[in-house]
Amino acid sequence: xxxxxxxxxxxxxxxxxxxxxxxxxxxxxxxxxxxxxxxxxxxxxxxxxxxxxxxxxxxxxxxxxxxxxxxxxxxxxxxxxxxxxxxxxxxxxxxxxxxxxxxxxxxxxxxxxxxxxxxxxxxxxxxxxxxxxxxxxxxxxxxxxxxxxxxxxxxxxxxxxxxxxxxxxxxxxxxxxxxxxxxxxxxxxxxxxxxxxxxxxxxxxxxxxxxxxxxxxxxxxxxxxxxxxxxxxxxxxxxxxxxxxxxxxxxxxxxxxxxxxxxxxxxxxxxxxxxxxxxxxxxxxxxxxx
Amino acid sequence: xxxxxxxxxxxxxxxxxxxxxxxxxxxxxxxxxxxxxxxxxxxxxxxxxxxxxxxxxxxxxxxxxxxxxxxxxxxxxxxxxxxxxxxxxxxxxxxxxxxxxxxxxxxxxxxxxxxxxxxxxxxxxxxxxxxxxxxxxxxxxxxxxxxxxxxxxxxxxxxxxxxxxxxxxxxxxxxxxxxxxxxxxxxxxxxxxxxxxxxxxxxxxxxxxxxxxxxxxxxxxxxxxxxxxxxxxxxxxxxxxxxxxxxx
Amino acid sequence: xxxxxxxxxxxxxxxxxxxxxxxxxxxxxxxxxxxxxxxxxxxxxxxxxxxxxxxxxxxxxxxxxxxxxxxxxxxxxxxxxxxxxxxxxxxxxxxxxxxxxxxxxxxxxxxxxxxxxxxxxxxxxxxxxxxxxxxxxxxxxxxxxxxxxxxxxxxxxxxxxxxxxxxxxxxxxxxxxxxxxxxxxxxxxxxxxxxxxxxxxxxxxxxxxxxxxxxxxxxxxxxxxxxxxxxxxxxxxxxxxxxxxxxxxxxxxxxxxxxxxxxxxxxxxxxxxxxxxxxxxxxxxxxxxxxxxxxxxxxxxxxxxxxxxxxx
Numbered sequence: 001x002x003x004x005x006x007x008x009x010x011x012x013x014x015x016x017x018x019x020x021x022x023x024x025x026x027x028x029x030x031x032x033x034x035x036x037x038x039x040x041x042x043x044x045x046x047x048x049x050x051x052x053x054x055x056x057x058x059x060x061x062x063x064x065x066x067x068x069x070x071x072x073x074x075x076x077x078x079x080x081x082x083x084x085x086x087x088x089x090x091x092x093x094x095x096x097x098x099x100x101x102x103x104x105x106x107x108x109x110x111x112x113x114x115x116x117x118x119x120x121x122x123x124x125x126x127x128x129x130x131x132x133x134x135x136x137x138x139x140x141x142x143x144x145x146x147x148x149x150x151x152x153x154x155x156x157x158x159x160x161x162x163x164x165x166x167x168x169x170x171x172x173x174x175x176x177x178x179x180x181x182x183x184x185x186x187x188x189x190x191x192x193x194x195x196x197x198x199x200x201x202x203x204x205x206x207x208x209x210x211x212x213x214x215x216x217x218x219x220x221x222x223x224x225x226x227x228x229x230x231x232x233x234x235x236x237x238x239x240x241x242x243x244x245x246x247x248x249x250x251x252x253x254x255x256x257x258x259x260x261x262x263x264x265x266x267x268x269x270x271x272x273x274x275x276x277x278x279x280x281x282x283x284x285x286x287x288x289x290x
Numbered sequence: 291x292x293x294x295x296x297x298x299x300x301x302x303x304x305x306x307x308x309x310x311x312x313x314x315x316x317x318x319x320x321x322x323x324x325x326x327x328x329x330x331x332x333x334x335x336x337x338x339x340x341x342x343x344x345x346x347x348x349x350x351x352x353x354x355x356x357x358x359x360x361x362x363x364x365x366x367x368x369x370x371x372x373x374x375x376x377x378x379x380x381x382x383x384x385x386x387x388x389x390x391x392x393x394x395x396x397x398x399x400x401x402x403x404x405x406x407x408x409x410x411x412x413x414x415x416x417x418x419x420x421x422x423x424x425x426x427x428x429x430x431x432x433x434x435x436x437x438x439x440x441x442x443x444x445x446x447x448x449x450x451x452x453x454x455x456x457x458x459x460x461x462x463x464x465x466x467x468x469x470x471x472x473x474x475x476x477x478x479x480x481x482x483x484x485x486x487x488x489x490x491x492x493x494x495x496x497x498x499x500x501x502x503x504x505x506x507x508x509x510x511x512x513x514x515x516x517x518x519x520x521x522x523x524x525x526x527x528x529x530x531x532x533x534x535x536x537x538x
Numbered sequence: 539x540x541x542x543x544x545x546x547x548x549x550x551x552x553x554x555x556x557x558x559x560x561x562x563x564x565x566x567x568x569x570x571x572x573x574x575x576x577x578x579x580x581x582x583x584x585x586x587x588x589x590x591x592x593x594x595x596x597x598x599x600x601x602x603x604x605x606x607x608x609x610x611x612x613x614x615x616x617x618x619x620x621x622x623x624x625x626x627x628x629x630x631x632x633x634x635x636x637x638x639x640x641x642x643x644x645x646x647x648x649x650x651x652x653x654x655x656x657x658x659x660x661x662x663x664x665x666x667x668x669x670x671x672x673x674x675x676x677x678x679x680x681x682x683x684x685x686x687x688x689x690x691x692x693x694x695x696x697x698x699x700x701x702x703x704x705x706x707x708x709x710x711x712x713x714x715x716x717x718x719x720x721x722x723x724x725x726x727x728x729x730x731x732x733x734x735x736x737x738x739x740x741x742x743x744x745x746x747x748x749x750x751x752x753x754x755x756x757x758x759x760x761x762x763x764x765x766x767x768x769x770x771x772x773x774x775x776x777x778x779x780x781x782x783x784x785x786x787x788x789x790x791x792x793x794x795x796x797x798x799x800x801x802x803x804x805x806x807x808x809x810x811x812x813x814x815x816x817x818x819x820x821x822x823x824x825x826x827x828x829x830x831x832x833x834x835x836x837x838x839x840x841x842x843x844x845x846x847x848x849x850x
Contacts, residue, residue, distance in 0.1 A: 035647035086830055091646045092726075093829045095593050096786055099650075100825025103779055107818025218775060222658070225651050260666050267655030271640045338734060364736030378727025380791065381720065388717075389724045393736040395717035399745045402716030403709040411715060454735060 005134035007255040008248065013140040013209065015247020016147040017043075020202035021224025022231060022239035023151070024195040030171035030234060031191035034083060034094050038102035040221025042199025046071040047212030048109055050204050051118035060121070068200035074105070075196020079189050102217065109214045120207040139208045146205045150198065151240060167191060219263060223250075226266040230273055231281055238281055291316040291489050292337070292458060297346035299332055306332040308513040309346070314506070316457075319480060319490045321500045324510035325533060330493040331373055333510065334462050337491075338370045339363045350458070365393055369456035371447040373463045373493075379435045383427070383446055386435060387418035390453025421449040425479055441472045448479065452488075459483065461492040465499055477503050501525065509533070546794065547711065554700045558693065567692040569808060574699040575761045577800040578706045580784045581793055582753020585710060587782065588791035589719060590746040591726030592642070593650045595778050596657030597754055602664060602773030603630045604755030605762035609679040610670055612763075619682040623759040627752055634751035638744040657778050664770040676769030679762045695764050702760065703797075706753060710793040722746055723791060776818065783821045787828050789835025798837050 021039055028036045050067035054060065082101050086093060123142050128135040158164040169177040170187045178184050203212070210216070227246045231238025246266050254262035292314040299307045307329040314320045322330050335341045337348055339360040348356045350366060358366075369390075378386055391414055401407055419431045425445045430438055438446065444464065451459055464480070465473045477499045484490050484503075494500050500507065501521045509516040509524060511533045517524060524530055554574075561567045583597050607626030611617045617625070641652045664671050671677060682689040682698075689695060713719040725732040725739050733739055762768045771777065780803065788799020803824075807813040813820070832839050 035651075037647075037650075082826055082830070089829075089833070092587075092591050092593055093833055095647055095650055096782075096829045097826050099593075099595060099779075099782075100822045100827075100829065102822070103818050104822025104826065107816065107820070107822055110818060111815055215775075218654075219658070222651060222654055225647075229648060229651075261659075261662060264655075264659045264662060267652070267659055270652065270655070340730070340734075360730075360734040361736050361738055364734055370734055372731070376728040376731035378724050378731060380727045381723055385720055385723075389720045389732070389737075390735050392717065392721055392724075392732075397717040397721055399713065399718045399742075399749055402713045402718035403749075405708075405712040405716075407716045407718075410717070414717070450731075450735070 003255065005132045007251045009131065009134045009136050009140060010255075011248035011251030012244060013137075013143050013247070014250065015227075015244035016143050017202055017206045017210070017220070017243075018223050018227045018246050019240045019243025020147055020150065020198055021220055022228035022243045023154070023236060024198045024202075025225055025228040026231075026234060026236065026239050027195045027198065028191050029228075031167060032083070032188050034098065035225070036078075036192075036195065037095070037098040037221065038078060038105055038217070039195065039199060040217035040219070040224060041102050041105045042071050042075060042196045042217075043203035043206065043220055044212060044214065044217035045074055045105065045109065046200035046203035047120065047207035047216075048113050048118060048214065050120055050207065051212060052113050054120065064204050067204055068197065071200030071203065072193050072196045075192045075199075076189060078196075079192035083192070084185065084188070102221070106214050106217065113214070115214060117211050117213040118207075119211045120204065122208040123205075137209065139205075143205050143209065146201060150201060151236070154194075154198075155236070163187075163190070223266045226270040229270060241281060291351055292491070293347075293349040294333075294337065295347045295349075297333070297336055297348065298344050299336055299341055300344050305513050307336065307343075307510075310510065310513070310515055311346075312508050312515070312518060314458075314489060314491055316489050317484065317487060318505040319484045319492070319503050320506045320508070321504040322491065322493045322508045322510060323495070323497070323500055324516065327512075328510040329513035330510055331462060332513075334370070334460055334493055338368065338460055364454060367455075367457035368460065369451040369454050369458070370460035371444075371451050371462055371464060373466060375440075375443055375447060377435050377443050377447060377450075382432075382434045383422065383430050383438060383442075384415060384418050384432070386446060387421055387449045387453050388414045390450035391417065391455075393454055418449075418453065421452055422446070424482075425449045425452070426475055441468055444468065444472075445476065445479070448476075448483075452483070456488060458489045458491065461490060461494075463493055463495065465494060465496045473499055547707070550707065550794075550797075551704055554704065558696060561696075564692050567696055569805060571692070571695050571699045571764060572761075573801050573804045574696075574703045575757050575764065576781075576784070576804060577703055577797045578760075579754040579757035580781055580788070580796045580800045581706045581710050582750040582757070583781050584750075584785045584788075584791065584793065584796040585713065585722070585753070586746050586750035587785050588789070588796075589714070589722040589726065590743055592743060592746065593646075593782070594653040594750075595650055595775070595782055596653035596655070596660075597750070597781050598773050598775075598777035599657045599660035600630060600634065600751040600754035601758035601761070601777070601781075602660060602768075602770070603633070604758030605768045605772050606664060606671055606758075607755070608759035609677060609762045609768045612680050613677065614670065619680060619763050620684070623682075623756070623763070626759050627755045630755040631748055631752050634748045635744065638747040642740060642743040642747060654775070654778075657773060657775055661770055661773040661775070664773055671770070672768075674770055676767060676771075679766050679768055681766060682763045689763075699760065699764075702756065706756075707793055707797070710796075714791070714793065718742070718745075726791075779818075779821055779825075783825050785835075787824055787836060789837040789839070790833075792835060792837045792841075795835050795837035799835070802836075 024039045028034055046067040049070050050063045053063035053066060078101055082097050086097055122139040124138045128137055158168055166182045167187050169182055170184055174184055223246055227242035228239050230245060231242030249269060250262050250265050253265045295311045297307055297310045298305060310333060322333060324330055336343050339358055342357045347354060355363060422428050422431055425448050427442045427445050430442055464476050473496060480490055480503055504521055507521060507524045508518050509530050516533055517527045517530050561570060579601050586592050586594055604626050607629055608622040611622035611625055612619045641649060644652055665674050721737045721742050725737055725742060729739055784799035784803050785796060789795025
C-alpha cells in the first residue's frame with residue numbers, strides 16, 4: 001500500500017508540472033490558435049538561468065526572480081519577433097516557426113550555458129516527510145502548492161479583472177474583440193508573457209526535483225501537450241486534470257511495469273485517447289466552420 | 291431530384307436550421323435566400339455533407355443521403371463551391387480545376403510515381419483549360435492561384451466544381467464580393483450551366499441576380515421556411531418583404 | 539511544365555555523372571555520398587510535408603528504422619544486405635501503415651506532436667534494447683555484397699547513391715504532376731475542398747506517410763551499409779529537425795528544393811568550423827526565418843523570380 005501511495009505522490013508531483021505546462025499551452029492556444037512548441041522551453045530557461053545565477057553566487061531568491069523575469073521577457077520577444085510578423089499565415093507555417101523558436105532557444109542555452117545537467121537546491125531542505133506511508137519530498141509539496149496558487153491567481157485574473165475578460169473575449173472571437181476596441185495584439189503579447197511566467201515559475205519550482213538541462217523542454221513540452229489535449233485543448237480545468245492524469249499514469253506504469261519506457265507512455269496514452277475521445281475529457285465537439 | 295424534409299441542425303442549443311423542407315426539380319435553378327443568419331450556409335453544409343443533421347432527411351433521386359460524407363457525395367454527382375473560397379493557393383489555377391476531376395482519374399500513388407498518368411494528365415489539362423474558358427477565366431490558364439484576382443478565383447471555383455461533371459451543383463454565394471459586371475457574367479454562366487442539364491441550387495444575397503435566373507426560390511428566416519415560389523410570387527410575398535425590411 | 543521537368547532532370551543526371559571529376563579526394567566523395575543518401579530521405583519527407591502539408595519532426599525514426607532494420611537482419615540473422623535492405627523497407631512500410639491510421643486522425647500541431655513522440659520512442663528503443671541494437675554505442679554493419687564483391691570503395695558507393703537518388707527524384711517529380719500528387723497538394727491547400735471533390739483525405743494522408751517512410755528507410759539502410767556502422771543518434775530529435783529544415787529551406791513540395799536544401803545544410807556546416815556547438819541555434823534560426831520571409835522555400839522562390847523576369 002505504501003508503494004502505491006509513493007507512486008501516487010510522485011505521479012501527482014510530476015502531474016502538477018505537466019498541468020502547468022498544459023495551462024501554458026492552452027493560454028496561448030485559446031488566445032491565438034497557435035500551439036507554442038517552445039512552451040516546455042520556458043520551464044527549461046528559468047531553471048537553467050537560475051542555476052547559472054546561483055553558480056555566479058547570486059542569492060537564491062534574487063536568482064529565482066531574475067530567472068523568471070528573463071523567461072517572461074523571452075516569451076514576449078518570441079511573440080514580437082516570430083509570431084506577430086508572421087501575421088495571418090497558415091497553420092503549417094506557425095507550427096514550423098514555433099518549432100524553429102524552440103530549437104533556437106535550446107541551441108542558445110546549449111551555447112551559453114553548456115550541455116550539462118544542473119540542479120537547484122530544494123526550497124526547504126531534502127528531508128522527506130512521511131504522508132500515508134509514502135516518503136514525500138518537501139519540494140513536491142512546493143510544486144503542488146505553487147501550482148494551486150498559480151491556478152487560483154490565474155482563475156481570479158480571468159474572472160475578476162478587465163484585462164482577463166478581454167483575453168477571454170479575444171479567445172472567443174478575435175474579430176469581434178477587435179471590433180469592440182480590444183487591442184488584440186497587446187492581448188496576444190500578454191498571453192505569451194503570462195504563459196512564459198507560468199513556465200518560468202513552474203521551471204524553478206520543479207528543477208530541484210527533475211534537474212534541468214538544455215533539452216528537457218522537449219519532453220516536458222510533449223507531455224504537457226498530451227495533458228492539454230487529454231483535457232480538451234481549451235479548458236483550464238481540463239489542462240489541470242489532464243496533467244495530473246498523465247503524471248499518475250506515468251508513475252504507475254514506471255512503478256508497476258517498467259521504468260525504461262515510462263517516457264513513452266504519454267505518447268501511447270494520447271493515441272488511445274484521440275482514437276476513443278477526440279475532443280478530450282472536457283473539450284467540445286469540433287465542427288469545421290466553412 | 292433533391293428532396294429535403296424536416297431538416298434541423300442545432301449548435302449548442304441554438305437551432306441554425308429548423309424543420310426546413312423543400313424539393314428541387316431536376317434541370318432547374320433553385321435559389322435559397324434570406325436575411326443574414328437565416329441559416330442558408332448551414333443548410334448548404336447539411337446538404338453537402340459537411341454537417342450531419344440532428345433531425346430530418348435528405349434524398350437524392352429517391353435514395354437517402356443524410357449524413358453521407360462529402361467525398362462520397364461527390365461520387366454521387368454532387369459538387370459545390372464555398373462562400374469563403376476554398377481555392378488551393380499552393381497550386382496553379384489549372385491544377386485546381388484538374389483536381390476537380392479527381393473522381394474521374396486513376397489516382398493511385400504508385401501509378402503517379404512511375405509516371406503512368408502521362409497521357410491522362412494531358413487530357414485532364416486540356417479539359418481544365420476548356421472549363422476555364424467556359425466560365426470566362428481562360429486568360430488565366432497559365433497563372434498560379436496566388437496571382438489571381440478575387441473575381442477570377444470565384445469563377446475558378448465554379449470551373450473546379452464543374453470538372454467532376456456533377457448532376458447537382460451547389461453554389462454558395464457565387465456573387466458575393468463581385469461588382470455589377472462580374473455579377474452579370476456569373477448570372478449568365480449559371481444560366482448556361484442549367485441549360486446544359488445540370489441542376490443548380492444556389493444561396494445568394496443579391497436579390498436582383500436571384501430574381502433574374504431562378505426557376506424557384508426558397509426564402510429562409512431564422513432557420514425556418516418562410517416562403518417558397520417563383521420569382522414573381524416571392525417578389526410580392528408580404529412575409530418576405532417584412533422579413534427583409536424588418537431586418538433593416 | 540513537362541519540358542522543364544525533362545530539361546532540369548537531364549541536367550541533374552548529367553551533373554551527378556560528371557561530379558566525380560571534380561571530387562578530388564575521398565573526403566569530398568564522402569560528403570557527396572552523404573548528401574545524396576540524406577536527400578533520398580528528404581525527398582520522401584517532402585512528399586509528406588511539402589505535398590500533403592503534414593509536418594513531421596520525427597522522421598529520423600524511419601531513417602533509423604531502415605538503418606537498424608537492415609543492420610540487425612544482416613548481422614544477427616546473417617542475411618545478405620541487399621535482401622535485408624528490401625526486407626527492412628517492407629517491414630517499415632507495414633509499421634508506418636499501421637501507426638499512420640491513428641496518427642493521421644490528428645490535425646496540425648497534434649499530428650506534429652505525435653511524430654515527435656514517435657521519434658522519441660524509437661530513439662528510446664534503440665538505446666535500450668542493447669541485445670539487438672548494441673545500445674547507445676551502436677553496432678557495426680556488414681558491407682553490401684554481390685556474390686564475392688563487396689561494395690566498399692567510395693567511388694562505388696557514389697554510383698549506388700547517385701543512381702538511387704536519381705530514381706527517387708524521378709518518382710517524386712512524376713508524383714508532383716499526377717492526379718495523386720494533386721490530390722495530396724490539394725488536401726494541403728484546402729482539405730475541405732479536396733474532400734468535396736471526392737478525395738479520400740485519410741487514405742491519401744496515410745499513403746503519403748507510408749511512401750515517405752519507405753524513402754527514409756532506404757536512405758537509412760544504405761547509409762548504414764555505407765558507414766558500416768549504426769548508432770541511436772540516427773533517430774535523434776536533432777536529426778529529425780535537420781531533415782525537416784532541409785525540406786523547409788529547399789522548398790516545400792519542390793523535389794529539386796529537397797536536394798538543394800540537403801546539399802546546403804549538409805555542406806555549410808562542414809565549411810563553418812566549430813559549427814557543432816551552434817548547430818541547433820543555426821537550424822532553429824533557419825526554420826524561423828525561412829517560414830517568416832521565404833515561406834515557399836529557396837527553389838520555388840528563385841523559380842518564381844526567374845519566371846517573372848522572363849515574362850517581362
